[in-house]
Amino acid sequence: MASLPRHVAIIGAGLSGLCLALALHQCGIPATIYEARAADFVQGGAIALSPNALQVLHKLGIYERVRKKSYKYQVLTFKDDQHETTDVYYFGHKKFHGYNALRVSRQVVIEEVKLKLSEYNIEVKHDIRFSHVISEFGDSVTFAFTDGTTSSASMLIGADGIHSTVRKYMYPTVTPRYLGQLGIACIIPLSSIRLPKKDYPLPAIISAKPGTLLVLPQQIDGSEVLIQVSLAYPEQSREGWHALNARTDEMVRLFQKDMHAWPDVVQSALENVNEDTLFTWPYYAVPRLEQWASNGKRVVLIGDAAHGIPPSSGQGANQAIEDTYVLASLLGKLCEKLDLAEALEFWQAFRQERMDRIVKFSDMMQNRRLSPAERAKLPESAVWRGTAGDTEQMSWLYAPDLERVVNKMVENRGV
Ligand SMILES: Cc1cc2nc3c(=O)[nH]c(=O)nc-3n(C[C@H](O)[C@H](O)[C@H](O)COP(=O)(O)OP(=O)(O)OC[C@H]3O[C@@H](n4cnc5c(N)ncnc54)[C@H](O)[C@@H]3O)c2cc1C
Structure with missing residues (x-):
């Protein structure tokens, strides 16, 4: 035995x-x-x-x-650039899965x-x-x-x-294996985003011509949000990724790329990029x-x-x-x-x-x-x-x- x-x-x-x-x-x-x-x-x-x-x-x-x-929270809402809900993704619902999702x-x-x-x-x-x-x-x-x-x-x-x-x-x-995509994110106060209406559902993924922006609430009361874009980016060495993370100007530039092609809600988020909390996240598997x-x-x-x-x-x-x-x-x-x-x-x-x-x-x-x-x-x-x-x-x-x-x-x- x-x-x-x-x-x-x-x-x-x-x-x-x-x-x-x-x-x-x-x-x-x-x-x-x-x-x-x-x-x-x-x-x-x-x-x-x-x-x-x-x-x-x-x-x-x-x-x-x-x-x-x-x-x-329970769901992640997908929005298009006209603020229409296109998809709803459950991240955890007490009634169906036993627990609500937590951030x-x-x-x-x-x-x-x-x-x-x-x-x-x-x-x-x-x-x-x-x-x-x-x-x-x-x-x-x-x-x-x-x-x-x-x-x-x-x-x-x-x-x-x-x-x-x-x-x-x-x-x-x-x-x-590097997946060819880089995430750039930072944390900003929810109050700095011009939400189109008071009950705009969060967390959300907002899709528009330049891509998608994730808006994920945090803190118990959701008073802060993490905003994140993903973009195609060439692979770097370990030192190269560290160097990019240290270059605030470059991260802000990438974050705000095509800024005027986004809807106003996203533009307000990008205008308020918080340099102190900026970070990059290269996707590997x-x-x-x-x-x-x-x-x-x-x-x-x-x-x-x-x-x-x-x-x-x-x-x-x-x-x-x-x-x-x-x-x-x-x-x-x-x-x-x-x-x-x-x-x-x-x-x-x-x-x-x-x-x-x-x-x-x-x-x-x-x-x-x-x-x-x-x-x-x-x-x-x-x-x-x-x-x-x-x-x-x-x-x-x-x-x-x-x-x-x-x-x-x-x-x-x-x-
Ligand atoms: C920005 C970001 C956001 C994420 N958000 C989510 C999310 O919302 N939900 C989700 O499910 N996942 C998320 N993930 C993925 C998640 O973080 C990882 O899948 C998870 O941390 C894996 O846990 P782990 O314990 O296996 O490894 P790790 O969290 O990487 O922990 C490994 C530990 O091993 C230690 N270590 C490494 N080498 C050695 C060594 N030689 N000797 C001793 N110690 C060593 C490290 O210091 C570290 O503490 C996110 C990842 C990132 C980067």
């Missing part, structure tokens, strides 16, 4: 690493997190959390804490998970950078950090993001990987390290969080019926099927965000469409019964 991993080492204290440690703890598996950044590093920006991830945060005991600090500072979620971890005395070691796997043998893996120290664990989980170093152990030559676990099954990738996806579905963090619950639950069943290979095989099969569907959906959503002229060149089936009346919309994504999935696997496949 297989036994629970004695101790799991997690590389990375992003959302996937932190949530995994908590989920493993609930399954009786001890873990230590190793994070390259300093303990006082503050991750800026807000993220949108959909019901599939919120059900996991609920199970981990932090949903209420996060909800209280979030902006709540919340990433740092808030990180701090809430860390608080829970400290209640259980789960250690997050900061200022330590994973370097490489030294050996994987039997039920143990030994690995090294860049400061020359080493450690061993019964499993090593790479939760170290889209540019993962742990992934190099299994895929030395795989690198994330991890090529589809055949295996998220090493041949010896002691090294596993989760979150963006395993399946970093294009941003248009808004599911990167949500999927990273989903990973953690399913993986921890299956590892927690090892001593009952499953062996490790079987548990990992099922985990990836279930999660990969969802990721494949999300990537397809993401492509359609990306096409929906093209300018009307570019969109018109595509077949209708390549572009996402949705209406408010379609209450089943997105249930496949937002309302999976993760507990049932895990139990079914154990019942059907266990020895």
Whole structure:
């Protein structure tokens, strides 16, 4: 009979690493997190959390804490340049998916998970950078950090993001693929936008000749909004991206390109670009990987390290969080019926099927965000469409019964 991993080492204290440690703890598996950044590093920006991830945060005991600090919403409204609603995209509706969607500072979620971890005395070691796997043998893996120290664990989980170093152990030559698009965003007060009417629905995606502008409320009361455009841009080296991020004048120029071709609501947003909060976001994705676990099954990738996806579905963090619950639950069943290979095989099969569907959906959503002229060149089936009346919309994504999935696997496949 297989036994629970004695101790799991997690590389990375992003959302996937932190949530995994908590989920493993609930399954009786001890873990230590190793994070390259300093303990006082503050991750800026807000993220949108959909019901599939919120059900996991609920199970981990932090949903209420996060909800209280979030902006709540249900749909993202697509508007054309005449202010007509063209599509309605559910991001999470309590009635249909169990939870409303939340938009919340990433740092808030990180701090809430860390608080829970400290209640259980789960250690997050900061200022330590994973370097490489030294050996994987039997039920143990030994690995090294860049400061020359080493450690061993019964499993090593790479939760170290889209540019993962742990992934190099299994895929030395795989690198994330640039998708040719750059996002430029900043945060401005909602009051600085000339909304055409008082009850203009937000969040919104406004389409016009130059492209689309995202307007995403944040802060509990939605008093701030993130505005974001995406545009075609040549790939840069890592240093090149950093240099662009430091060139405020160039970012503002790109942001305000074709400014007069946008409707007044967008022009007002672009007139008020806040240089202090400007940032760029080049879109990368991890090529589809055949295996998220090493041949010896002691090294596993989760979150963006395993399946970093294009941003248009808004599911990167949500999927990273989903990973953690399913993986921890299956590892927690090892001593009952499953062996490790079987548990990992099922985990990836279930999660990969969802990721494949999300990537397809993401492509359609990306096409929906093209300018009307570019969109018109595509077949209708390549572009996402949705209406408010379609209450089943997105249930496949937002309302999976993760507990049932895990139990079914154990019942059907266990020895
Ligand atoms: C601007 C922006 C907005 C986004 N908005 C959304 C959104 O609204 N909804 C959504 O679902 N997703 C969103 N995403 C995507 C989301 O942020 C990612 O999918 C998610 O953060 C992945 O989590 P992760 O824990 O796998 O990786 P990460 O968050 O990248 O965390 C990886 C961690 O590993 C650490 N690390 C890296 N290398 C090492 C090493 N060698 N040793 C030790 N530690 C290491 C890093 O310092 C980091 O803390 C957004 C992304 C960006 C850039």
